[in-house]
Amino acid sequence: MLVFEIALLIIFWGSLVLFSIGAPATCLNALLFFAIKSFRRSPSAYYIVGQSFADVIILLIILLEIVSAISVSISSIDCKLMIFSIQMAISVAMSFLCLSAFDRWACTSQTAGIRQLSSTYVARFLFPIPFIICSLLNILFLVYCDLIPPINICWFTNDIFMRIGTLVLSPILTVFLPLIVLIMFGLLTYRNIRFVTHIRHHANQARLSTREHQMTKMVLIQTLLCIFCSFPRAIFVIYAVATIDQSADRSFDQLAIVTLVDYSSQSVLCINFASSFYVFLLSSPRFRKTVQVYLKHQFHLGPNQVEPMNMGTTGKTLARR
Template sequence: MVFFVQVTTTAAMSFLCLSAFDRWACTSQSARIRQLSSIRVARFFFPIPFIFWTLVNIPFLIYSDLVPPMYTCWFTNDLFTRVGTLILSPILTVLLPLVVLILFGLLTYCNIRLVSHIRQQPNQSRMSTWEQQMTRMMLTQTLLSIICTIPRAVYVAYTISINAEATTMSFEQISIILLADSLTISIVSVNFASSFYIFLFSSPRFRQTILMYLTCRFHLRSNQIAPANMLLTATTHTGRQTARNIAHPTIQTERF
């Protein structure tokens, strides 16, 4: 269980870092770097976090077992317990991803500022509405990722600082720490569902696309036929045309 939680957590945070890298790459002025922001590259890198973190977290699988009397999955080696809880788990799941998010967030902000500065030049065209929406969405997503990760980093730093006093804590203190643990995990989890809502509220074009998709998907369009006014569509004949038809009637012959 510890191994599974460690692998999934580190892989999830890796995808957050990769998304931050993708935002930086697609806003770069270099065409070579922008080529890294593509579906082909994303498909190539998708299995790598799972494979990499599975290999890195193998010690969690080796030194974990059901520990009596509650038979909960925990570490069986005292040395690895200290290394895993104080070094590996905090750094790999919180601190390192936070540094990467902040780094690529700043780089993305610099790229967007550079693009805005270039577009403000007299000989350059202004940013289109779609570019402004993409800029707003990228900045909001990057800022939200950093904000949601900071509480978890603070909690991890706090638990490391009080690790020596863990044996002397009261039941109320342990309950408060567990509550803070659950809250910070929930806040971090907001990252993985926030992109859709950020795009939905920030981009009118995205909302229109979603509305069109739902309309076509669930057949919400009405198939009623509007009645036509026959008086407006009927063929009109003038008096001259009527007189001409009377004076020169057309003769139709039938074939035998």
């Protein structure tokens, strides 16, 4: 009983903490990469904005799931929309993470044709695709999920789709496929960077701008964190699939331990959706400086409020603004 209570506490407090620290930072992340012109010049900015939108949806649904868990007035529509939305949003967020990793590989490639794939034109073209494809792939969750009487638990209404959803769709779209893509493009990007370092003296070497270099560093660190956070969930899913036929024979204590590991791996996976802003902030001095200047400008903070200034200079500054 104690293990089961610990599992409930983890999912409750973990969700609150993730939403509290993740939602404001994710909204600020989307605002920065959308509003600041120097960021918009990088193709990865489009993917980061798309990922931020999906992250906000995920964190909001996680909070709403806590509310619905302690509420007695959840409806059938709420049940369907929650399961569909969380599956779709996680798939979209992981897809944009993969697109960011792909863009950094293309940007650092030595082949001119591959480098052309890293452009704002390609990014604008690809931006709506994850939302469309992930919505279509997960639309069956709207059909085969509902409240199950008499306890009104939100679950699958079809046994065949339950196995498809829990053993195929959800693990592949949210864990295994993104994990494979992130590892592959992360290694390829690292190889490209090492290759550039060794041949930098070559006359025809096309060097990255400071902006793109910082963006590559930020995305690589985010990719590495995402890989580490996805591994526990991948291991648990493999275990759950391998022992699915034994689940009916488990005792209450065994089920409580499995539930504890399940909730813990979910919480670790959700770090991906709350940490991108902090990863960028810690990994890039340029990003920190840009955030500092942007926030000072938005909230009118700076030395001109407490220090005397020449009126002519102030007038010219205000006219330029």
